[in-house]
Amino acid sequence: MSVTTDRIVQPLIRRLTSTANPSDEVIRALADLPFTVKSFEPGQDIVRDGERPEHCAAVIEGWLCRFKLLPDGGRQIIAFHIAGDMPDLQSLHLGVLDHSISAVTPCTVALIPHEALRQRTARLPDLAALLWRETMIDAALFRGWVTAMGRRSAYGRTAHLFCELHMRQRAVGLAEPRHSPMPLRQTDLADAMGLTSVHITRTLGALRKSGLITLQGRTLTIHDWDGLCQAAEFDPSYLHLGKANG
16 A cells, blocks of 8 residues: 555544444455545535536545525534545435535545445445445434434533534544644534534533633633533444543
C-alpha cells in the first residue's frame, strides 16, 4: 500500500473497525479500491439533492454535513460527518440522492466509483455485509436525531449532539477524553438543532453555566461527562461502537 493510499484508506478502516471486525481480506479489498481525491472549501457541495452520483465519498479529513433545503431557503442539517465516514453510501443503490452533502470545514474526500464497489461487494459477501451494517448504523443515527429533535428541549438536544460527536471522534482517535474538535459555527448548530442562532447562544451559555462544557474556538471541552450525558439522556448504544467511551 503506498503512502498516499494508506492516508486515504486508514480513516475508513479506523471507522469500520470501531463498529465491526473486518477480515484481512476485506481490508485488502478496501485498500485496493480505485479513488479520486478532491478537496472542498466550507460551503461547497460534494453532491446535491436530485443528482445521480456515480461515486461514494469517503471523508479523509475535515467535516461534512448532510442537509435538506426548504423552499424558503431554510436549511435543516440532518447529520455531521467526520474522517472515516461514507456519508452517501446509500447512493450505491438508491440512484437519485434525496439530500445534499456539503463541506463544513476545508475537507479532503476520496470519491470511490460505484462500479468498483459493486464488483468488490459481489465478490466478497463479508464486505457487502460490512457496508450494509454501516447503512444500518447510519439509520440508527437518524433515529437518535429524530428523537432528540422531537422530544428533547433545546438544552437536552444540544447536549445530546455534543455527546454523540465526542464519542464518534473518540472511537476513531480524533478526540481526547475530555476535549473534542468542534469546528461548527453557531449557524451550523442552529440548523442542526432546528433553533435560531440567538437560541443556540442562550443554550450554549446555559450548558457553560451548568459547568458541563466550554466551547471556545474550535474545541469542545467537557468538564462533566456524566452530567452532560444526564442532561442529554444519552444512551450510546445507538452508535453501535465496539466499546463505549466517554
